[in-house]
Amino acid sequence: MTGVTLFPVLLIGVVHWLIPSLVPPTLPFGVRVPLDRAHAPVIDAWRRRYRVGTAGATAAAAVAVVLLRAPLAGPIAVGALLAVGLVLYLAAHRAIREAKTSEGWFAGRRQVTVVDTSLRTDPERYPWRWAVPSLLLAAATPVIGIVEYPRMPHRLPTHVTMSGHPDHFADKSIGTVFAPVVTQVLVTALVAVLAWAVLRSRARLDAEDPQAATRHRRFVSAMARAMLVMGACLNLTFLLVALPIWHLVEAAPVVAVGVPTATALGVAVMLAVVVRTGQGGSRLRLGPARTGLPGAGRRPAPVNQDDDRFYRWGLVYYNRDDPALFVPKRFGVGWTLNMARPLSWVMLGATLVLIAVGPLVGALAR
Template sequence: MTTTGVVAHLVLVALLGYLAWLTPVMSARSVRFGVRVPDDRIEDPVVQRETTRFRTRVLAAGVVIALAGTGLILAAGIALLPAAVLAMLAVWYLLYFRANRVITAAKREQDWYAGVRQGVAVDTSLRNDPPRFPWPWLLLPALVVAATVVAGVLRYPGLPATLPMHFSGGTADRFAPKSVGSAFRIVFVQAAMTVVLCVSGVLVFRGPADVDPARPAASARAHRKFVTRLGTAMIALATLIDLGLFAAAWASWDASPNAGLLLPLTIGPVAVGVALLVFVVVGRNRDREPGEHTGLSHRDDDGNWIGGVLYRNADDPSWFVARRFGVGWTVNIGNRVALVTCLGLTAVVVLFGIFLPYILR
């Protein structure tokens, strides 16, 4: 149905647009659009102006992409959801990169770090007394995956000879012969996503802390609170994505050609999970405690970052470093061993996903 395509398109564009709009607050306190700034420049007029411009243009681009996509769906029945997603991502990064360049230029011209005492702070207690990972919570996504597997096994004998593989506007438009691969393809994706998100949640607790040298004690305590909330949010996201994929699998198993109407049920749980994760990330700087200030600022390490996104430092033995935007880590592309290993693992995962349906057929 056309209505389903329009709703899915608008929801995806709105979600990506909102995430892009939150970019200025989804980073460490002393990083603005990928640029390291001293404490007294965090609210600099240049930073504030670029933040306003970035958000205004993100909203304008989101409206244009939403209207263009809706027009294509209504006029020609073409739902180009991947194109809309790619367009929003491209606009997001181009505007981010522009703000990064403008702030970098202002920082260089005005010599923001002149006379600033730079330092590095480390929380050594993270090794001896790390935050406790909520292991019992892992049972939630595991139970959803198990329920999906059981439902699939029970329904498999009664499935039709051909199963829907793709839906357009709520109606199946591509089919495949019944097999373990075609019937359980979504279950395999569900299991893989669960492993990736839960492992990521575990790794959050083992990642290095970005301790603010201006407020070392307060930022160390804030880091502990943040990773605890983030790890729990990652598990919650895995659980909610699994619920959405359960609905998608059920739609694939349904014999009705309009089973795709169940697919919107996948959007709701995923949107809630993403919103929860974003709420935790945006709140990473809320636990600041007033009073403490050592007079130091983070060292100016912009020379190791390309566009505020890629980290390159051949002198750093670390394979991964904390991202300057969002959460998680990015690979040190200056470390050749780390780069080749990560590219190899990525290639293996992609090839596995491509050929798995043929192996199980």
């Protein structure tokens, strides 16, 4: 069971190591900088410090999990590792922002904001073929449950330990039998909607990258497909969880091998796409652009608008004049909420309620 506990620690350590390479070069540690300053000494130094610090913290957390073997060792190690990463990030963010201000990196530069209306009028097509495995699994699970329902025993396990032994039981009912199916349906719908939203998300294009729109298109297309694959892996996980509850297979091998394998596959696919594309497609290798930047050859090339004032610590976006609900993250891969929009607070509150109510509902079902 140590391996299961160790997995999230090592995964967070890998993500910490990769993030500085995944963000666009003009956004190191959440600070907007001109492209010609992307490798300033202060930035390169903090990339090294961040990686060394998080790698050391990951090693220490992994050793603690292996040696202690306590139930809370894993969660405590994960929490400590996340805290170390946040502290190092904030230190790097502050140092780079101070250097940018003191050295006048944007002084006298022509700052512009780039948009591409075709991203709205002609978005990437929805990859329906990639949704087929998830839909098939979501359809197969209730069919199996309906066919086998009459032969199920009157008492069913509602929870199975990581070693494969049931520790809670409940009387057979529609609710206890089809709880995994309900979860599957909700996850399938959520992933499908999120993939649609990703394809129509607004891009923050780079004024210093003529191919930013192309990168964004390839990025959202790859992320949507990866999310649908992740949805299929989650649906497979719920099916594997349901089978031993329904007494159709032995719980131990499914819980010990099948569930972790299905989950790890989804994580691996998402991580591979993220590493290949980078945030907003910043890591994609494209051919030479057909046209240069506006103004190139006549006057100094433009740079991105210094919009740090809208990002608190480079993490929290707050802009009353921006109607967008979701905006690209500055540190990491994906999107974050515009906290100036009331709907963002509603969504955040609903998420917290679901997190709090979920364990309570599970306890009552037992």
